[in-house]
Amino acid sequence: MSAQSPVVVQRQQSTRRTHSRQSSTSRAPVIVRQGPDSGPGQAIATRDPDNTRLVPGAASERSGGHSRQHSAAESTNGHGSEHQSGHHHSSSQSQSRARKTSIRGETGTWILGKTIGAGSMGKVKLARKADGSEQVAVKIVPRQLIHDRERIDPNTGQPYPPRHDESKEIRTAREAAIVTLLDHPYICGMRDVVKSNHHWYMLCEFVNGGQMLDYIISHGRLKEKQARKFARQIASALDYCHRNSIVHRDLKIENILISKTGDIKIIDFGLSNLYAPMSHLKTFCGSLYFAAPELLQAKQYIGPEVDVWSFGIVLYVLVCGKVPFDDQSMPALHAKIKKGVVDYPAWLSADCKHILSRMLVTDPKQRATLAEILQHPWLNKGYSGPPDNYLPQREPLTTPLDPEVVEGMTGFDFGSAESIMQRLTRVVESEEYQRAVRNSMKDAPLMSPGPDKKKGFGFDFYKRRSSTNSRDTLTNPSSEALGSSATLDPFNAYNPLLSIYYLVREKQARDRGQVATGSMPPLPASDVDKLMRIPIPAPPEAAHTGVTSYELSGEPKPSVNRTRPRARTHGDDEVSEAIKKANLPPTPSSALPPTTPKLDAPKKESAATSLLRRFSTRKHAKPATSPSFSVKDTLEPTIPESHSTRKSLSVRRAPAAGPSPAVQKAKDFLTPPSTSDGGNNSSWSSKLGRSTSVSENEWRKRYLDPILEWSDAAFRNAMKEGGSTMSSRNPTSRTKSVGHARRDSEQLHRRSRVIETASVREQPTPERGVSPGGSEGANTETLASDYVKPVYLKGLFSVATTSTKPASAIRADIIRVLKQLGVQYKEIRGGFSCAHSPSIDLKSVQEPSAPEPTNMVTPSHRRRLSFVGGGKSKDSEAEPRKSMSTRRRAEQSYSNSDGSSDSVGENGPGDSLVVQFEIHIVKVPLLSIHGIQFKSVSKNNTWQYKSLASKILSELKL
Numbered sequence: 001m002s003a004q005s006p007v008v009v010q011r012q013q014s015t016r017r018t019h020s021r022q023s024s025t026s027r028a029p030v031i032v033r034q035g036p037d038s039g040p041g042q043a044i045a046t047r048d049p050d051n052t053r054l055v056p057g058a059a060s061e062r063s064g065g066h067s068r069q070h071s072a073a074e075s076t077n078g079h080g081s082e083h084q085s086g087h088h089h090s091s092s093q094s095q096s097r098a099r100k101t102s103i104r105g106e107t108g109t110w111i112l113g114k115t116i117g118a119g120s121m122g123k124v125k126l127a128r129k130a131d132g133s134e135q136v137a138v139k140i141v142p143r144q145l146i147h148d149r150e151r152i153d154p155n156t157g158q159p160y161p162p163r164h165d166e167s168k169e170i171r172t173a174r175e176a177a178i179v180t181l182l183d184h185p186y187i188c189g190m191r192d193v194v195k196s197n198h199h200w201y202m203l204c205e206f207v208n209g210g211q212m213l214d215y216i217i218s219h220g221r222l223k224e225k226q227a228r229k230f231a232r233q234i235a236s237a238l239d240y241c242h243r244n245s246i247v248h249r250d251l252k253i254e255n256i257l258i259s260k261t262g263d264i265k266i267i268d269f270g271l272s273n274l275y276a277p278m279s280h281l282k283t284f285c286g287s288l289y290f291a292a293p294e295l296l297q298a299k300q301y302i303g304p305e306v307d308v309w310s311f312g313i314v315l316y317v318l319v320c321g322k323v324p325f326d327d328q329s330m331p332a333l334h335a336k337i338k339k340g341v342v343d344y345p346a347w348l349s350a351d352c353k354h355i356l357s358r359m360l361v362t363d364p365k366q367r368a369t370l371a372e373i374l375q376h377p378w379l380n381k382g383y384s385g386p387p388d389n390y391l392p393q394r395e396p397l398t399t400p401l402d403p404e405v406v407e408g409m410t411g412f413d414f415g416s417a418e419s420i421m422q423r424l425t426r427v428v429e430s431e432e433y434q435r436a437v438r439n440s441m442k443d444a445p446l447m448s449p450g451p452d453k454k455k456g457f458g459f460d461f462y463k464r465r466s467s468t469n470s471r472d473t474l475t476n477p478s479s480e481a482l483g484s485s486a487t488l489d490p491f492n493a494y495n496p497l498l499s500i501y502y503l504v505r506e507k508q509a510r511d512r513g514q515v516a517t518g519s520m521p522p523l524p525a526s527d528v529d530k531l532m533r534i535p536i537p538a539p540p541e542a543a544h545t546g547v548t549s550y551e552l553s554g555e556p557k558p559s560v561n562r563t564r565p566r567a568r569t570h571g572d573d574e575v576s577e578a579i580k581k582a583n584l585p586p587t588p589s590s591a592l593p594p595t596t597p598k599l600d601a602p603k604k605e606s607a608a609t610s611l612l613r614r615f616s617t618r619k620h621a622k623p624a625t626s627p628s629f630s631v632k633d634t635l636e637p638t639i640p641e642s643h644s645t646r647k648s649l650s651v652r653r654a655p656a657a658g659p660s661p662a663v664q665k666a667k668d669f670l671t672p673p674s675t676s677d678g679g680n681n682s683s684w685s686s687k688l689g690r691s692t693s694v695s696e697n698e699w700r701k702r703y704l705d706p707i708l709e710w711s712d713a714a715f716r717n718a719m720k721e722g723g724s725t726m727s728s729r730n731p732t733s734r735t736k737s738v739g740h741a742r743r744d745s746e747q748l749h750r751r752s753r754v755i756e757t758a759s760v761r762e763q764p765t766p767e768r769g770v771s772p773g774g775s776e777g778a779n780t781e782t783l784a785s786d787y788v789k790p791v792y793l794k795g796l797f798s799v800a801t802t803s804t805k806p807a808s809a810i811r812a813d814i815i816r817v818l819k820q821l822g823v824q825y826k827e828i829r830g831g832f833s834c835a836h837s838p839s840i841d842l843k844s845v846q847e848p849s850a851p852e853p854t855n856m857v858t859p860s861h862r863r864r865l866s867f868v869g870g871g872k873s874k875d876s877e878a879e880p881r882k883s884m885s886t887r888r889r890a891e892q893s894y895s896n897s898d899g900s901s902d903s904v905g906e907n908g909p910g911d912s913l914v915v916q917f918e919i920h921i922v923k924v925p926l927l928s929i930h931g932i933q934f935k936s937v938s939k940n941n942t943w944q945y946k947s948l949a950s951k952i953l954s955e956l957k958l
């Protein structure tokens, strides 16, 4: 990455609290370097600087198994390090909370800067190389310790010491390993990976143009021409991934960033996996809004087809400014997705409707393949052909295979290099592969490789495999294109082993400077080897029986020999099925994870947090016996599934104390082990958050479990039974808005911090004070701060929405953020009434005509995102003329000081994108802390509401 001038970071998200979530089982290449955080009780200030010294080669030595990797993790001679500033901390918790100022990897020392984002895995910070030559985004993933005090070591009679959350480790490692191999202009590249005792640091290409989501929320839909540009880039990136046997599985608008050049960059491969065309994946993960219907029905899938559906949702959002399936009720949303009835606004061109209608097909067999999409007239309008997938030229593999490349594949847990070599050789020499090669060559035109193409066989295999591949016809359904041996392409997704072989080989060539790299500078050659060489643990069952058995998350088995994580999914099954074609043997038993990583000192907590924790004791995850999934895996080692609970924010209703079974059911439903997403109307309707990415266990909890069939009535009954005051029986209460936005990612961790408050009587709070930033609301400034409601009902609070700040300060913060985000607001008793509309065509609005509340404060500016080429140019396509729609009239009262509008046109009559909601500042009884609550007023636009509320909450940094 080239050096960049300082970038104005538009947002920072609150990351003061440790993120935590339970993720799931998977095996993936585990990362390169580890840094020696000071151990428990070590004072950072006195830490020997040698502790942070890099010791080249250590990572590459960790090839014997996962346990060795962890041993190395405890070593003080790791490869990476994190430097901490601040005061002496006597506990690891304090240390992990201490501000890290720099990290050191083999790519150099990186000075950490401001936080630029946060997700369920952790926060993302800006970092600059010490010599100022480069700037990167660093995804910092805390390494969560699991304290399982119920597991007693029979030898000592004591509970086992805490261990790192293996599944999260593996998911992080997988993301790093996969992304490190990828080289595509529209996929955010990985620069380096450093692992310390407490954190992973993934140094990524810094994408500084903002998030696509922000743009859509702020400005509304795009012109089709602009959307086409992005769609082509998404299609290109997906094509590249799919042809490399990689399925993203979490494609959503939030995971698309805009680069400074106005191109997209896809991020977050945390849920990606390898797939094989003849096999099925079973893990159900991703974000509900963007999830294919077959995922909701727990059907198996090959892989690419779920990305195509998500792509369709993304494209719909781009051209419509909203999601196609939205509802305040989760069951209703669930049903809408499965039904798949899409409303296509009148302003969409016929071609655009058609491409969307081919992607948003509920039957995956009938859904368009990516090949069809790539050739669709809409996608190619104004272009000479389908988008390039940037796949390097590849020739058929022949034996003998390159041992150096094979050595580099060991990190993917395909087994030892020897084993990989044997299996790959078997595949390459198989009649099936040879036939596929012959078929491919038969169809390929003889031509000379271009100057930038690697010389191969004299055939342009690249072209042969390009998006215009004649075999990938428009009529090929996914099942044919991907599930039939007759259509297997020896170069594209033929087998994950082959794909990884190609990718590693290409990566090594890039690192040697033999091939032009994409956007990222190469990792040191040694890194690639190391990255690829660290094996992932295999399930013991696979090692011994050839049968891979994974259970869903649930009760830990009281077995001292349990070395793999409590799998949340049966992901290994997936790829074990997926790569059966390669005839691979089971994973060796040597690749097993450790059971007893270093014990961290107890965490220190603030008084409030401590109280939160005390209040929360009954909110632990309910034990559950997890079903296990078994598949025969006699041929292949497995590539694990990653599973994670991924959600940003949610607002929760308050269950009551003393629950009957029904009430407890509701509570469990509202407080699942790692999510607060409800499955009923009530909870879902008040949920906040960006599109939530979840893994299988989450899917089951949220979308597949019978409990999700609970109706609103059942929920209400449960609440009534529990004596909650939160019901419509008390119209003065804010029962409908009671919910507390919280980061999804933090839910598991914070579940233990949930407050269940006793009913208290409502009383005004004698808060006083005018926030420094509240001048514009001076006439009403006392309203929010003077009337701070205590929580008068049994409530659930998370630290994500609570703060020790005085109400006046919270009020000032809210005003600041609302202005910053261009949200129109007025102060009401105890909070704010807000309205937000995409800034569509504001210039054309002459005079406000719609009546607005007199004290509505107009934001002084709209935040503008860097969006090169974004919409101001004249689109050659005919956009519908603007009419005075309902929404438009509503928008006329919105002003925009800079008058800018990068977006286009408006939506059709009656298709309002205005989001109305309230924010309330509440006082948490018994504690001297305040919280904020969101309440959706609009009945529609749930997705926009969640996204906006999520944004506000993150900006508030409570």
Ligand SMILES: Nc1ncnc2c1ncn2[C@@H]1O[C@H](COP(=O)(O)OP(=O)(O)OP(=O)(O)O)[C@@H](O)[C@H]1O
Binding pocket: 116, 117, 118, 119, 120, 121, 122, 124, 137, 139, 188, 204, 205, 206, 207, 208, 211, 254, 255, 257, 267, 268, 270, 646, 647, 648, 693, 745
């Ligand atoms: N390379 C990058 N450049 C700039 N900002 C980034 C980059 N990567 C991530 N971000 C910011 O950080 C946020 C979180 O990143 P990311 O989605 O990778 O985290 P996550 O924990 O995997 O999120 P999720 O909750 O979706 O799992 C992004 O939404 C984005 O705003």
